[in-house]
Amino acid sequence: MQVRIRHGACCGNAECVEIAPAVFALDSKNKVVVIDDEAASLELLIEAAEACPCGAIVVEDDDGNELVG
Numbered sequence: 924m925q926v927r928i929r930h931g932a933c934c935g936n937a938e939c940v941e942i943a944p945a946v947f948a949l950d951s952k953n954k955v956v957v958i959d960d961e962a963a964s965l966e967l968l969i970e971a972a973e974a975c976p977c978g979a980i981v982v983e984d985d986d987g988n989e990l991v992g
């Protein structure tokens with residue numbers, strides 16, 4: 924399982940940070956960064972990806988298949 928970010932798509936509204944603050948943070952330009960994609964359950968990562976209004980978070984399984992994105 925892996926979290927990928929479409930950096931150009933992130934509009935910095937921090938929805939993901941609110942849902943999984945151990946995984947996501949915003950940098951100085953208000954773009955999301957992944958701190959630790961193993962710091963939350965798969966369910967929480969999927970919830971964060973689905974809550975992103977910009978479709979900027981991609982969650983993949985170990986084979987690289989997109990679960991959400």
Ligand code: SF4
Nearest residue numbers: 933934936937939975
């Ligand atoms: S929810 Fe989406 S748009 Fe908002 S900060 Fe996170 S990745 Fe960026």
